[in-house]
Amino acid sequence: MIDNQYGIGFAIHDGVDPRAIRRNEIIGSKKAGVVALLRDRMVSGDLSAPGAARVYRDVDISDNLIS
Incomplete structure (x- = not known):
């Protein structure tokens, strides 16, 4: 992801299975x-x-990797 407000967003609510956010490169997320x-x-x-x-x-x- 490059130059967005948020690099990665994930849903939290009932019924969402366990998940993994691993080994991503996020560049220039503003917030x-x-x-x-x-x-x-x-x-x-x-x-x-x-x-x-x-x-x-x-x-x-x-x-x-967040930069």
Whole structure:
């Protein structure tokens, strides 16, 4: 992803299976590298920061290159 507001957004709501966001290269995201979305609304801070994604136990966010 290059020069977007958010690099990667993932859905959080009942019925969503566990998921992994790994080994991505995100370049120039203006607001955040990885965020959680509830419908069309961002509901988290930047989850690409170390330890920030612990709130979402069913999501593995790791080994991403954010620049």
